[in-house]
Amino acid sequence: xxxxxxxxxxxxxxxxxxxxxxxxxxxxxxxxxxxxxxxxxxxxxxxxxxxxxxxxxxxxxxxxxxxxxxxxxxxxxxxxxxxxxxxxxxxxxxxxxxxxxxxxxxxxxxxxxxxxxxxxxxxxxxxxxxxxxx
Numbered sequence: 508x509x510x511x512x513x514x515x516x517x518x519x520x521x522x523x524x525x526x527x528x529x530x531x532x533x534x535x536x537x538x539x540x541x542x543x544x545x546x547x548x549x550x551x552x553x554x555x556x557x558x559x560x561x562x563x564x565x566x567x568x569x570x571x572x573x574x575x576x577x578x579x580x581x582x583x584x585x586x587x588x589x590x591x592x593x594x595x596x597x598x599x600x601x602x603x604x605x606x607x608x609x610x611x612x613x614x615x616x617x618x619x620x621x622x623x624x625x626x627x628x629x630x631x632x633x634x635x636x637x638x639x640x641x
Contacts, residue, residue: 509622549594
């Protein structure tokens with residue numbers, strides 16, 4: 508029994524299906540938004556757009572008790588907050604970090620769809636954010 512089965516046992520199938528549809532939409536728009544952000548250095552609207560994506564995933568994962576996903580989204584929100592205050596701090600390092608997060612979310616989406624367990628968080632996501640101020 509994987510994570511999807513557990514979700515469908517704990518919640519109405521339609522809620523789980525809606526979460527997966529929304530999650531897929533977000534991850535499909537996230538990478539292009541990150542790449543656009545790289546081209547539009549300091550664009551506060553893009554930073555807010557990405558922050559909303561992470562916040563929406565956090566809210567849904569909190570409701571569904573997907574602790575690992577919720578933890579990562581809280582971690583990301585905390586690290587992105589300074590960029591919301593000063594968008595000119597955006598660097599190539601931050602873009603690369605955001606792309607790692609996008610890849611992690613895509614992997615987890617596939618794992619949920621395949622009813623397997625969520626893999627561990629890529630340690631580079633945590634290491635980069637802890638070692639360097641984003």
